[in-house]
Amino acid sequence: MPVPTEIRTARLTLRPWHPDDAPLLAPILETNWNHLGPWIPRRIAEPAAIPVLAERLSGFAANFASDLEWRYAMLSSDERTVLGEVALFPRAETGRVPYVDADRAEIGYWLRSDMTGRGFVSEAVRAVLDVASSLSKVSRVEIRCDARNLPSAAVPRRLGFALESTVPKVTDAATSGLQVWVTEFSKP
Numbered sequence: 342m343p344v345p346t347e348i349r350t351a352r353l354t355l356r357p358w359h360p361d362d363a364p365l366l367a368p369i370l371e372t373n374w375n376h377l378g379p380w381i382p383r384r385i386a387e388p389a390a391i392p393v394l395a396e397r398l399s400g401f402a403a404n405f406a407s408d409l410e411w412r413y414a415m416l417s418s419d420e421r422t423v424l425g426e427v428a429l430f431p432r433a434e435t436g437r438v439p440y441v442d443a444d445r446a447e448i449g450y451w452l453r454s455d456m457t458g459r460g461f462v463s464e465a466v467r468a469v470l471d472v473a474s475s476l477s478k479v480s481r482v483e484i485r486c487d488a489r490n491l492p493s494a495a496v497p498r499r500l501g502f503a504l505e506s507t508v509p510k511v512t513d514a515a516t517s518g519l520q521v522w523v524t525e526f527s528k529p
Contacts, residue, residue, distance in 0.1 A: 343440060343476055344411050344429065348468050354420050355413035355427060355465060357405040362414055363395040365423045369453050370394070376454040380490050385426075386451070408440040415452070415465050425452035427465040429473055432483065445481040446473045450496070462496050470500065474526050481525045488518035497522035 348355040358366075370377070370388040377386040389397065401412045412428040427450045431443030448469055452462050466484075473482045486493040488507055498504075502522035509518055 343408065344472050346405075348413065348472065349418070350464050350468050352418055353424070353461065353465055353468070354416045354418055355468060356416070356420075358398040358401040358412055358414045358426075360395040360399045360402070362398055362423065363391045366398070366414075367391050367394055369423055373453050377451055380487055380493065381449075381451050410437070413465075413469070415450075415461065423453070424456050424461055425465075426450060427462070427469050429469050431478075440476075440478065443478050445483060446476065446479045447483045447485060448473070449485075450493075457492060463499055466496055467500060470524070480527065481523060484522040486520055486522070488520050494520055494522070497524075500524075 346357060367388065367390075370386060374386065374388055380386075384397075401410075404410045405412060408431070410428060410430045412426055414423060415425045415427050416423055427448065430437050430447040430449065431440040432438060432445045432447045433442055434444070437447065448466055450462050450466060470482060473479050482502075483505075484497040484502060486497075488494070502524045505521045505523045507518035507520050
């Protein structure tokens with residue numbers, strides 16, 4: 342496995358999701374559906390019964406172990422509070438791929454509404470960006486976010502990413518744009 346299974350920062354513990362996280366995650370998804378629903382895929386943000394959510398998290402854990410995608414639970418440093426998620430996705434020019442086929446990575450994230458504005462996402466993304474820079478196959482990292490999601494777009498800007506493009510996208514509610522923020526680093 343090319344990524345660590347635990348990352349600790351000053352205030353956070355990042356680790357793969359476990360099925361037994363479902364009871365902690367369920368109420369967060371329920372209370373944050375309106376906050377998260379417009380921005381992240383329904384299959385991630387949608388509230389679910391604990392057994393269904395445990396199965397979802399089991400799938401995330403299996404994908405982590407198989408190097409398909411690395412979804413980290415973003416937890417308080419004592420691991421008692423679920424704050425959100427930060428994820429590292431192997432990518433190629435055509436989209437998300439298994440790590441073996443990747444030449445770049447994408448970082449995604451979400452944070453519960455009552456924890457916004459405290460720098461947790463920036464701290465988590467910085468930590469995962471450090472991991473991405475150590476991957477031999479990765480020399481480019483992208484963050485993709487809806488142009489209407491100003492707090493989300495502030496993260497790559499704050500961390501020195503450059504806005505490469507805005508791709509038009511049509512949603513159920515409106516026409517928007519998907520911003521593609523990038524940072525690159527040279528490899529020996």
